[in-house]
Amino acid sequence: MRLATRRRFTAAGILGGPLAWTLVFMFVPYAIMFTYSFYTRQFPTMVPDFQFGNYLALFADPQYYQVLLRTxxxxxxxxxxxxxxxxxxxxFLVFKVASARLRTALYVAVIVPLWVSYLLRAYTWKTILGSEGVLNSFLVWTGILDQPTDLFLYNQFAMVLTLTYIFVPFCVMPIYASLEKIPASLKEASKDLGVGPFRTFLAVTLPLSVPGILAGATFTFSLTMGDFVAPFLVGGADGALIATVVQSQFGTALNWPLGSALSMVMLFIVLTIITLSDRLERAGRLDLG
Amino acid sequence: MAVTTDIGVMASAATARRPWRGPRLSAGALGAAAACVAAFLYLPIVVLIVFSFNDNVVTTLPLKEFTWRWYESAFANEDLLRALWNSLYVAAAATLICVAFGVPAAIALDRIDFPGKTIFRRAVLLPLVLPGLITGISMLNLFRVLGLNLSLETVILGHGTALISVVVTQVFARLQRFNRRLEEASNDLGARPLQTFWYVTLPNIKTAIIGSALISFTLSFDEIPVTFFLTGRENTLPMYIYSTLRRGITPEINAIGTIIVVASLVVIFVSVLMLSDKGER
Structure with missing residues (x-):
């Protein structure tokens, strides 16, 4: 009895801090945000209310739903x-690099940029694509272009390029892990049965790496959804993403209720995607026990 | 989502022996594609570094003379230095929070059963996938209700919340691989639970803690979306850079950027090694 009590105390001691932290800094803030999303704006502040106007605005006002669709x-x-x-x-890393040591080195080299300054990695694309940038001056210098073009920067292409650049390592990690886990015997069996390499890839390797693809895609999709740095740096006049709009509701536009409603919609989309990809992964998982 | 988060296992798996090399999809083409993607990943970093030493106000080719000028002007810029110190302070404090709350959370997830565990796990890990903007805004709402003024300390609370998940995933992964018999042996030999933790468990998860702490530090040092909403009058370095970019590009940013990127590369490299099997005893 005393041992059980003591164990319970230990458990409470270990769990107490983290649990309190998530309650105070995650659940409570989300609850407040949810409440604010029903408030009415009264410039420059807001008044308590319970109405769905903020949510309706998102789907009725083209200004907002177009941004959402674009995002x-x-x-x-x-x-x-x-x-x-x-x-x-x-x-290539998993199947074509023969030396284990080289494979580790290359793998680490690929995933390390993932944690290196997000802002600076986005910023360099501005210096590369700008009209006074590296790419333009290179093309003019080599005589391919007569004069610099402003076609590269401040458009959706630049945004997709920059964000892709940022998220490639995010995708390499889980795909690498899922390819690593495929037992060699499965593909040998496929080969022994006379199936060609390409069909083996389609029938064996690709389906088994779906969990990795899903995990990478989930990360990329939801983090892109919430990005306002890339639109700010390389996006153009038609480049505002949903996060840009949210950001301005809490800044210059001073419309916290609308901003909260937008954030709730984003939170909802992200949670839906996580749940969906979890389900898909579980449904598609083959039992290799 | 579990597959994505355990850096240690993946780096270890990379070193595993692999006798069979997969189907022969034309290796040359694949190698070329892989090389292109690798170049794509590092080219911008090279551009940043090269132009930080280029004696030209704009980032254009051909290159001009080599210069230290941008580094000198960066280190003479007092706003920038102040922001740098602010960032170091924020990152150090946020990392402490991440370790202080992340390690117990990982232990709880590994070995305690309690009602609501699934929800707790989901909540703790959510910020890995959740855009920082949502963490920032929801906490901004909280601080408004509490009547707290925004400051570097509110930024620290925000970074802590967003980055605890990094420590939790790595320490949890290590705990899962840790041989529990060692603890049983220690208990059988008469060690008290705390002694067992201190002399058996902790040494085994030490490198996972340090490695994930280093990653948290780097991420906090570079953080924008949470900081944007939670900072008061003081700026962190990324926020300073972000606001100068409004006015256009200066090679000073390339210089300070080069220092940050090179330092981060080194720190992250060390932490990935610590999280891999080489970090295990």
Whole structure:
């Protein structure tokens, strides 16, 4: 009895801090944000209320739902591009690099940029693509262009490029992990049965790496959804993403209720995607026990 | 989502022996594609570094003379230096929070059963996938209700909340691989629970803690989306850079950026090694 009591105290001691932290700094703030999303704006502050006007505005006002659609479009494009670039790289590392030591070194080299300053990695694309930038001056210098063009920067292409660049390592990590886990015997069996390498890839390797692809895609999609740095640095006049709009509601526009409603919608989309990808992963997982 | 988060396992898996090399999809083409992606990943970093030494106000080719000028002007810029110190302070404090709350959270997830554990796990890990903007705004709302003024300390609380998940995932992964018999042996030999933790468990998860702390530090040092909403009058370095970018590009940013990127590369490299099997005893 005393041992059980003591154990309970220990458990409470270990769990207490982290639990209190998540309650105070996550659940309570989300609850407040949820409450604010029903308030009415009264410039420059807001008054308590319970109305759905803020949510309705998001779907009735083209200013907002167009941004939301554009954000989803950009996020989808970035996700596809990042997975398409990450897959061959991960595949090459896992199956084509013979030396284990070299493979580790290359893998580490690929994923290290993931944690290196997000802002600076986005910023360098501004210096590369700008009209006084590296790419333009290179093209003029080599005589390919007569004069610098402003076609590269401040448009959706620049945004997709920059965000793809940022999220490729995010995709390499889980795809690499899922490819590593595929037992060699499965593919040997496929080979022994006379199936060609490409069909083996389609029938064995690709399906088994789906969990990795899903995990990478989830990360990329939801983090792209919430980004306001890339639109600010390389996006153009038509480059505002949903996060840009949220940011301005809490800044110059001073409309906290609307900003909170937008944030709740973003939170909802992200949670839906996480749940969906979890489900898909579980449904698609083959039991290799 | 579990597959994405355990850096240690993946770096270890990379070193595993692999006798069979997969289907022969034309290795040359694949190698070329892989090389292109690798170049794509590092080219911008090279551009940043090269132009920080280029004696030209704009980042254009061809290169001009080599210069230290941008580094000198960066280190003479008092706003920038102040922001740098602010960032170091914030990152150090946020890392302490991440370790102080992340390690117990990982231990709880590994070995305590309690009602609501699934929700707790999801909540703790959510910030890994959640855009920082949402953490920033929700906490801004909280501080408004509490009537707290925004300052570097509110930024620290925000970074702590956003980055605890980094420590939790790495320490949890290490605990899962840790041989529990060692603890049983220690208990059988008469060690008290705290002694067992201190002399058996802790040494085994030490490198995971340090490695994930280093990653948290780097991420906090570079953080924008949470900081943007929670900072008061004081600026952190990324916020300073962000606000100068409004006015246009200066090579000074390339210089300070080069220092940050090179320092981060080194720190992250060390932490990835610590999180891999080489970090285990």
């Amino acid at each position: 989803i479009k950009i996020a989808v494009l970035v996700t596809i591009a990042a997975v398409a670039l990450a897959y061959p790289l991960a595949y």
